[in-house]
Amino acid sequence: MLKDYFPILVMLVMAVGFGVTMIFLSSIAGRKRPTATKESPYECGSIPVGTARIRFDVKFYLVAILFILFDLEVVFLWPWAVLFIERLGLFGLVEVAIFVGILLVGFVYAWRKGALEWQ
Amino acid sequence: MEYLIMTIKAVVVFAVVAGSMPFIVWAERKVMADAQARIGPNRVGPYGILQSFADALKLMFKEDVTPRQVDKPIYFLAPVLAMIPALTAFAVVPYGSPEVTVYGVPIFYVTDPKQVGVLWVFAVTTLSVYGVVLAGWASNNKWSLLGALRSAAQMISYEVALGLAILGVVLGSGSLSLIDIVEKQAVPRAFGIPGIWLFAQPVAFLLFFTASLAETNRTPFDLPEAESELVAGFHTEYSSFKFAMFFMAEYINVLTVSAVVATLFLGGWLGPGVGQFPLLGVVYFALKTAALIYLIMWLRATLPRFRYDQLMRFAWKVLLPLGLANVFITALWVGLRGGT
Numbered sequence: 001m002l003k004d005y006f007p008i009l010v011m012l013v014m015a016v017g018f019g020v021t022m023i024f025l026s027s028i029a030g031r032k033r034p035t036a037t038k039e040s041p042y043e044c045g046s047i048p049v050g051t052a053r054i055r056f057d058v059k060f061y062l063v064a065i066l067f068i069l070f071d072l073e074v075v076f077l078w079p080w081a082v083l084f085i086e087r088l089g090l091f092g093l094v095e096v097a098i099f100v101g102i103l104l105v106g107f108v109y110a111w112r113k114g115a116l117e118w119q
Numbered sequence: 120m121e122y123l124i125m126t127i128k129a130v131v132v133f134a135v136v137a138g139s140m141p142f143i144v145w146a147e148r149k150v151m152a153d154a155q156a157r158i159g160p161n162r163v164g165p166y167g168i169l170q171s172f173a174d175a176l177k178l179m180f181k182e183d184v185t186p187r188q189v190d191k192p193i194y195f196l197a198p199v200l201a202m203i204p205a206l207t208a209f210a211v212v213p214y215g216s217p218e219v220t221v222y223g224v225p226i227f228y229v230t231d232p233k234q235v236g237v238l239w240v241f242a243v244t245t246l247s248v249y250g251v252v253l254a255g256w257a258s259n260n261k262w263s264l265l266g267a268l269r270s271a272a273q274m275i276s277y278e279v280a281l282g283l284a285i286l287g288v289v290l291g292s293g294s295l296s297l298i299d300i301v302e303k304q305a306v307p308r309a310f311g312i313p314g315i316w317l318f319a320q321p322v323a324f325l326l327f328f329t330a331s332l333a334e335t336n337r338t339p340f341d342l343p344e345a346e347s348e349l350v351a352g353f354h355t356e357y358s359s360f361k362f363a364m365f366f367m368a369e370y371i372n373v374l375t376v377s378a379v380v381a382t383l384f385l386g387g388w389l390g391p392g393v394g395q396f397p398l399l400g401v402v403y404f405a406l407k408t409a410a411l412i413y414l415i416m417w418l419r420a421t422l423p424r425f426r427y428d429q430l431m432r433f434a435w436k437v438l439l440p441l442g443l444a445n446v447f448i449t450a451l452w453v454g455l456r457g458g459t
Contacts, residue, residue, distance in 0.1 A: 003121075003125075004230050004231065004232040004233075005230070005232060006122065006125055006126075006230070007125045007126070007128060007129040007210055007229045007230040008129075008207065008210045008211075008229075008230060008232075008239070010125070010126050010129040010130070011129050011132075011133055011206065011207045011209075011210050011229070012203065012207055014129070014130065014133050014206075015133070015202060015203045015206040015207055016199065016203060018137065018202070018206070019198065019199035019202045019203065019364060020199060022179075022360050022363075022364065023195065023198070023199070023360055023361060023364070025179060025360070026178070026179045026180075026181075026183055026359050026360030026361075027183055029179050029180050030179070030180055030181050030182045030183045030359050030360075031180075031182055032182060032183070033182065034184070038184055039184065039185070039186050039187040040186065040187065040188075041186055041188050041258075041259065041260045041261075041356070042186070042260060042262070042355055042356060043260070043261065043262075048261075051259075052188070052258075052259045052260050052261045052263075052264055053259070053264070054261060054264065056264075056265075056268055059272075060268055060271070060272050063272045063275065063276060063431070064271075064272075064275065066435070067275040067276065067278065067279065070279045070439065071275070071278060071279055071282065074279060074282035074283055074286070075282070077282075077283075077286055077446065078238065078282075078286065078289065078295070081286045081289040081290045081446075082289060082293060082294060082295055083293075084290055084293070084450060084453065084454070085290070085293040085453055086293055089454060090454060093450055093451070093454050096450070097447070100443065100447075104443075107439075111435075111436070116431070116432065116435045116436055117428075117432075118427060118428035118431050118432070
């Protein structure tokens with residue numbers, strides 16, 4: 001029922017309001033004396049070289065792709081888990097075993113290929 | 120009337136959650152001090168209990184340095200985005216028996232969307248990764264970017280283990296509603312095992328607790344901040360109250376995670392005498408949550424930080440297979456016995 005979500009909306013509004021108010025208050029309360037050095041990127045006192053948008057390891061993409069794969073798997077398992085006792089029984093277990101089995105083949109492949117290794 | 124009571128409940132819970140944050144910070148500083156044979160804060164108020172309020176006030180009046188190179192809209196948005204999920208996850212956590220009502224409206228939980236429940240907690244805590252990543256990216260600083268990347272990879276890796284751990288409990292409870300899950304824990308299980316899921320699902324408990332430590336960036340998984348290698352990680356460029364917001368988000372996350380673990384695995388408001396005195400339920404819930412918060416602080420005082428490759432290996436090669444195995448063993452057990 002939609003009514004169940006009303007308090008969540010109230011809390012969301014309060015959370016946003018709280019965050020925005022606090023940042024606004026501190027922006028008027030704090031003093032402001034900007035200098036060129038103060039406003040430069042923090043790099044432990046040395047003058048920054050080049051851009052901060054550096055190229056990073058492709059591994060991070062790999063992790064993201066694996067995450068999408070397995071998190072979706074988990075999301076598909078949730079409704080199954082809810083209905084398992086009442087409705088699905090052995091049939092449901094076998095079906096899910098096949099579903100997870102296919103994904104596990106991919107998991108083993110990624111593992112063997114070294115996608116889970118970090119040097 | 121109904122909407123009025125629902126609003127009051129939401130406001131009160133919000134105030135308690137946000138208001139307990141300074142005390143959790145104070146408690147952590149005291150616990151850490153004890154662990155390191157120091158005294159800890161003891162100047163502001165009795166036993167230094169007002170120290171966090173003084174700190175908050177100080178941060179409020181500090182200069183808000185906005186570095187030149189930042190991506191302004193996102194830079195301002197990120198701390199708010201970090202706070203919101205931490206504060207709203209609490210909406211579905213029951214803190215007392217649902218039988219207590221005022222004008223026919225149960226008052227000991229904010230809301231209970233039956234079909235969503237745990238999924239809401241799961242979904243909303245996932246969103247906290249946005250705060251971290253956007254902060255790191257918008258700062259346009261090398262330390263921040265590295266911290267944010269690490270953090271994103273860490274949080275999404277442990278997310279999978281978190282989801283699998285909850286599955287064990289959901290399988291046994293047959294419901295996503297946190298109230299149903301708590302009520303399922305009232306009855307003892309086979310072979311006289313107590314009803315709470317801590318005993319019937321110990322693997323799921325360990326998985327969930329470990330993964331949620333990683334999700335909230337607490338020691339031993341505090342690599343996103345890693346002050347000894349990355350200055351302050353994703354919030355290097357944040358000062359004044361914007362820094363305080365990340366700080367608050369972390370501590371409210373600790374509270375939320377403890378409350379959720381207490382609900383899912385320790386039986387929430389259940390305890391002796393709750394039938395006669397429903398108010399006791401709130402006390403039990405608070406005590407269980409407090410014990411878990413203490414455990415998290417204790418771990419911080421005890422454990423060293425993981426190395427990054429160990430961290431990722433642990434998530435994918437240990438937690439994920441363990442989680443899948445737990446789900447299937449639980450399913451077999453539940454399926455063969457026709458119940459828990």
